[in-house]
Amino acid sequence: MSILIKNIKIVDVNKSIQGDVYIEDNKIANVGEIKNSKHDVVIEGKNKALIPGLINMHTHAAMVLFRSYADDMPLMEWLNNKIWPLEAKLKPKDIYHGTKLACLEMLKSGTTTFNDMYFEIEAIAKAVEEIGIRACISSAFLDFFDAERLKERLRRVEKDLKRLRGFKNIIPAIGPHAPYTVSIDGLKASIELANKYDALIHFHLAETEAEIKEFKDKHGKGVVEVLDEIGFLNARLTAAHSVWLSEEEIKLMAKRSVSVVHCPTSNMKLCVGNALNFSAMKKHGLNVCLGTDSAASNNNLDMFEEMKFTALLQKYHYNDPTILNAKEAFEMATVNGAKALGIKAGLIEPDYLADLVIIDLRKPYLMPGHDLISDMVYSVKGDCVDTVIVNGKIVMENGRVKGEEKIMEDARKVAMDLISR
DSSP, X not given: OEEEEEEEEEEETTEEEEEEEEEETTEEEEEEOOOSOOOSEEEEOTTEEEEEOEEEEEEOGGGGGGTTTSOSOOHHHIIIIIIHHHHTTOOHHHHHHHHHHHHHHHXXXXXXXXXXXXXXXXXXXXXXXXXXXXXXXXXXXXXXXXXXXXXXXXXXXXXXHHHHTTSTTEEEEEEEOXXXXXXXXXXXXXXXXXXXXXXXXXXXXXOOHHHHHHHHHHHSSOHHHHHHHTTOOSTTEEEEEOOSOOHHHHHHHHHTTOEEEEOHHHXXXXXXXXXXXXXXXXXXXXXXXEOOOOTTSSSOOOHHHHHHHHHHHXXXXXXXXXXXXXXXXXXXXXXXXXXXHTOSOSSOOTTSBOOEEEEEOOSGGGOSOSOHHHHHHHTOOGGGEEEEEETTEEEEBTTBOTTHHHHHHHHHHHHHHHHHO
């Protein structure tokens, strides 16, 4: 399939120009003034902007089923008393419908790729494949420091990694939950499986001060130091949150080519107690991405909102209006996520994946349009998204995704049933 997008404002972290974009199969074939091309579809770009699809680098998609179920609570109380007991009731069909609703929400707010950590990977992958979004799916596990439980979990993870290879638009990953739920042996096994199956690793790290202190009391060393000793710090690793890191730990993680994911909305809502040390991460060249976390702790999956909160939290916390500018926030939500996932995306250039989003600029809050990068970060809302292309296919057009009403209703029914079990 070929698509010609005509006379549109083309915006990525390197440029803001007026021109055409030609897509052939799943790649961008040409950018600029395009004449005499053969194409199956023409999209008129007047009064619109074309941006790279946003990449949500940390979420638990199916947890949209818990949106507004357990708000205004401390993190560990939220997990132990509300979330984990409800998750124990989940069935594969619940996760399928929840994931599909999350995919719908992400597409409608400009996300073309997401990095997920959850259970029942076949249910997740089926939802992803049906709706046409791109995803990195992590087979999540927790062993709670039990050797027998770890053996059982690892058998499942290995099966999951094999199964994930059979789905389209999916990057396989392993999801050891966190240092406070997974043993050192579990983390070592994750590295071995990741190397064996050429998979990524998705992990929660340094989200709270309490977990950092607990780990050091137990092991006599800091968590980052121990992770480095076992070879866990490497280019396969994406570490979500990472707000309680020293500058030396940040420097070490950058040296090991780790990527981190900032989740400002969830962190503020659950009061994890610190802001990302972006200045140190920038200084040492650590790849910083952006994620929403789950809709249970956010409460939405809108990456435009996340970009704005990212910049504002830094400015407010450090009392510096120049820290983390709009371009840097946009970079975190596009090219940095693509780098972490090892995909050629995040820029509008020839030979890059055709994962693209068309924004309707005919909104009062986007006028007059002095700086489109700033507008994308500080002004755009998810409902500005007009058209979404993933892997060279139009998956949303004129603000609508095929079958969206049924997707929403099915998920609502599943969520209500889950609460009553």
